[in-house]
Amino acid sequence: MNPTVARLTVRGLLGRRRGVLLLVVPALLLLLAVLVRVANGKDQDIAVQVLGTLALGTLVPLLGLIAGTGAISSEIDDGSIVYLLAKPQPRWKIIVTKLVVAVGCTTAFAALPTFLAGLILYGTTDGLAIGYGLGALVAGAAYSAVFLLLGVATRHAVVVGLMYSLIWESLVGNFVHGARTLSVQQWGLSLAKAVAEPGVITADVSLSVAVPLLLLVTLAATAFASVRLAGLTLAGEE
Known part of the structure; x- marks a missing residue:
């Protein structure tokens, strides 16, 4: 962890339009949970539908995209990454630091609101809230790593990330059984x-x-992002 990199990353995520999205999206989930509970009472089927489809299926990948790409892509786009790379520090440390910040954001703005929405919808009964909260936590970490890699690999990280979320996760993953693995x-x-x-x-x-797949994807995306960032450094020095 590099405290300076972490501080700059947090400032970049929370100090721009991304910060507004990070606050507004989970607030809408919590508001919807309140409205659904008032309208329908304590209903397990509705709670599972809201938490599984809306929270874990939409909120978590969206915020993972915002946090993962936002942790580094803006610095690459505006060229300020050059000043960061000029420091004598391992590139993997930069990536790991930014990933920790991104995971922290998805935890605070996706996993925690998912847990709170579960409490609102169904209380502590049957472990529903804590189950979806932990599921959102680990999924958010994996999404953050994947989208951080996209932020390093392409200038169109947000577009590619949205296509992945909408086409693979929402469309293919929901309708093609084998792809769900x-x-x-x-x-x-x-x-x-x-x-x-x-x-x-x-x-x-x-x-x-x-x-194992969660661990593999998270670690592999982090490793490839570190290699890609080192490649950007070499290209800049040439």
């Missing part, structure tokens, strides 16, 4: 299912598959 959303659901009471949450990927 490679869905971050399904990995999060697998953990949520393991934490909640049996039969409350369903997932198409077993926990023994989901956990």
Whole structure:
């Protein structure tokens, strides 16, 4: 961890329009949870639908995209990354620091609101809230790593990330059964299912598959982002 890099990354994420989105999106989820609870009372099916589809299926990847790409892509676009790379420090440390900040953002603005929405909708019964909260936490970490890699690899990281979320996670992942094994959303659901009471949450990927894939994707994306950042440094020096 580099405190200076972390401070600059936090300032970049929270001090621009991204900061507004990071606050508004989870606020809308919590508002919807309140309205649904008032209108329908304590209903397990509705709670699962809201938390699984809206929170874990939409909120988490969206905020992971905002935090992951925003942690570094803006610095690459405006050229300020040159000043950061000029410092004598390992490139992997820069990436890891930015990833920690991005994961912190998804935890604060995606996982925690998901947990709170679960409490509003269904209380502490059946472990529903904590299950979806933990599922959002691990899925948010994986999304942050993947989208951080995109932020280093392409100037169109947001567009590519949206296409991935909308086409693969939402469309292909929901309608093509075999593709769900490679869905971050399904990995999060697998953990949520393991934490909640049996039969409350369903997932198409077993926990023994989901956990290794979550770790593999997160670590691989971090490693490739570090290599890519080092490549950018060499290109700049040439």
